[in-house]
Amino acid sequence: MAKVVVVGGGAAGLVAAWRAASLGHGVTLLEANGRLGVKLRISGGGKCNITHDGPPKLLLEAFSRPQARFLKPALLAFDNEAVLTLLHREGVETYARDNGRVFPLDRPGSATAVVAAFETLARGVGVDLRTGVRVTGLLGQAPHLGGLVLDGTRISGDVFILATGGASYPETGTRGEVLGWLKSLGVPTRPWCPALAPIPLLRPRPAWEGVSLRAGELRLHAGVEGRRLTAFAGDLVFTKTGISGPSALEVSQAAEQARRDGAAWLVYAAVMEPPETVDASLQGEQQTNPRLLVATWLQRHLPERLVEPLLQDIGLERSLMLKDLPKAARKALVALVTALPLGEPHPVPLARGEVAAGGVDLRAVDPKTMALRGWDNLRVCGELLDIDGPVGGYNLQAAFSTGYAAGSI
Ligand SMILES: Cc1cc2nc3c(=O)[nH]c(=O)nc-3n(C[C@H](O)[C@H](O)[C@H](O)COP(=O)(O)OP(=O)(O)OC[C@H]3O[C@@H](n4cnc5c(N)ncnc54)[C@H](O)[C@@H]3O)c2cc1C
Structure with missing residues (x-):
């Protein structure tokens, strides 16, 4: 049996560690924060939109085509039903809203109950959970990772699973530095880019803060007279510095890209007729x-x-x-x-996105095992991968599924 070291105690890392230990491996999980699942605890506004209801095929359709193709084997092996079955077994009751989003039953601390369930599962199969331990470097080079650098010490292992998340909400422990280390080891990566974030506007209307536009569509154009680049039907709310709400979050990544390309213009169609x-x-x-x-x-x-x-x-x-x-x-x-x-967007902040787009290039990863191609003992999972789904439980599901695949050693 292998000595497995998992880095990151979020959604993906917890599942990877539990899965590897259930298969009989000796597993150590290293988490930088003093407690596990900090981002999970704040997800869904503290209610935790665990996953999305429906058949895997429909879940996959929420992702871009390359991401869906990559996710398919992992999702089929550990789908939304599998996640919920586990949670139910641990006493976390769940329900699906009309829009398909699945939450724990409304109780104070419901997101915390989800973390507690995964922690119990991991402990139950003997995972050595170490919190307050930040990995500060990777030792070795392709095809073999020799170990990890911790503050003033190092840790060795047979298999390493990196589940260090994205680069948004750095206060939750996710600073995104592991992507840079992988890049310097020759692993193909895509730079972090904000996604599912509020959009600051060049000319915000602070007097409109709190006003919502409902049942229309936010549209992004390549400049005032430019072609339409994307659109998202949903509510929008004005903030002091710009716009937020479901439609703004969904359009934010494209808005930032268009802004960087030099021509971005946002409008809201309150009436969708021509x-x-x-x-x-x-x-x-x-x-x-x-x-x-x-x-x-x-x-x-x-x-x-x-x-x-x-x-x-x-x-x-x-x-x-x-x-x-x-x-x-x-x-x-x-x-x-x-x-x-609504006008031109200002730079969309990476830190405030619900996810960070970018990450390890999916072409460098085996979608069945999350093993990095060209390496014999290194796996990556969760948001560290170049996967970003829409709002609705898709991102946590992707983290759970890829974590399960990475832990299936
Ligand atoms: C405000 C907010 C709300 C969200 N709501 C939802 C939602 O309701 N539904 C949904 O599907 N998604 C939601 N998301 C997205 C979802 O939380 C993430 O996609 C998901 O948590 C990613 O899981 P992960 O395990 O890959 O990363 P994380 O859960 O971020 O875990 C990574 C862990 O790795 C640790 N780590 C990082 N670097 C190191 C290091 N060097 N050494 C040791 N440990 C390290 C971090 O401290 C962190 O705990 C939300 C995100 C945010 C920010």
Whole structure:
């Protein structure tokens, strides 16, 4: 039986350690924080969206095609049902929301219960869990990792599993440094990039902080007149410095990429019909309801708090009636509801993303075992891999599945 060393006591590392020890290996897990699963504890706002409901095929469709292709064997070997079966066995009851997101039953500290369950499982099969231990370097070179550097000492092993997570929320222990070490050892990597993060705007509207736009679509264009690059249907909330909410998080990675490419422009379509259709209906309303206030019409589509400032933006009086609306102003009004300009994004902060995109290049990893190609004793799993799913439990599931594969030694 092998001596296995797992680095990182998050979702992927805990599962990898438990799995390897259940197969009879002697397993040591090293975690930099004083306690395990710090990011898991804050996931889902402390409620922990453990996974997503549905058949593996549907879960895979949430990821980009190369990521889905890579994840398939690991997910099929340890899918959402398998994760939930384990948790249920440990007394964590779960439920799926209408949108497919699976959570522990609403109780205070429900995310903590998930960590406790994995900790119990790992201890139950004899994993030596060591917290407060930060690995500071890797010893060796391809094809063999000789050991790990800890503060002032070193640790050897037969197989090493790196489960050190991404590079966002560094206060949770994930500083992303292991990716740099792997890169310097010749492992193909993609640089960390923010994902699922709030988007700061070049010209934020702090007065609108807390206002939500609902049931529309956030669209990213390559510049004001540029083509549409991506869009995400969902709510958006204004913050002091920009925008947040589901649609902003989902578009953040592409927005940052477009910004780096030199042309990014964000708009929110509160009404998703084409402008011509909305314009035709507004013209119809001018005939049937000529005394309706322009402000009242706008308020049907956008929150009240935005009406006054937006009318000011396009130079219209609040008391203006539809019958007195000139053509150019009508077009401007239609544009507000079909493509409310949010403007250019500022750099999206890596630290505030729910995940970090980038990581170990998937082509360098065997998708069945998470073994690094060209190495005989080194495996990687979890967010350290170049995998980033959408919000909805997909990222934790990817960490659990790849952790299980890495621990299947
Ligand atoms: C605010 C927030 C909310 C989220 N909510 C959800 C959600 O509800 N559902 C979902 O699916 N995903 C969610 N995610 C994403 C999800 O938490 C991560 O994708 C997942 O935790 C990744 O698991 P991991 O094991 O790879 O990394 P982590 O869970 O981050 O664990 C990595 C561990 O490695 C340790 N480590 C790092 N470097 C070293 C080192 N050198 N030496 C020793 N230890 C080290 C770290 O301290 C850390 O504990 C959320 C993320 C954030 C930030």
